[in-house]
Amino acid sequence: MIVSSFFPGRIRLRNEVFKDAEIYAALYAAVGNHPAVKKIERNERTGSVLLEYIPEKLPINKLLALQSDLLALGKLAEFYSAKNKPEILKKIKEIESKL
Template identity: 40%
Template sequence: MIITSFIPGRVRLRAKIFTDAELYVRAESIFKNSFGNAIKNYEYNPLNGSILIEYDSTKIPLENLMLRQDFFKKLNYQAEHFSAKNRDVIVTMLDELEKLLKEL
């Protein structure tokens, strides 16, 4: 998963995994359930696997997310090498992501 742009309150994520409809729906559910009231706008482009999220930066603890960098690096690696071979690994990691975000 690549962050192609970021400023507090706005982030664009791009990953091949988001071109897979089932994985995208799972990721969207995680983002919206975890940050629902903080999300102001959410745009998805299935052609290039891009998600733009505009959010209230005062409601999302970025410093706590930064403490989980090792997890995000592993998820990023799997997302960059997405194929049918590692799809199950990514599904498992999305489950872990959901748990991680609930702990924030």
């Protein structure tokens, strides 16, 4: 998983895993209800997700605390297949619980 752009208020992630509708739906459910999130947008063709948020409601130290979980998700996404899809969905749920 590649963070192709990041600055306070906006993160864009890219990976083939985001072409999977079930994984995107899990990600959307995990972060979409957070009070800081303004918009989540997916480009299914390119496998990218844009997350726009209010930086004051989701400070950088909170994101940094999730760094190891996000890196683990990225590693799982690198080897995305039907076989490891349940692990990816589980990791997304873990991240949701920590937000």
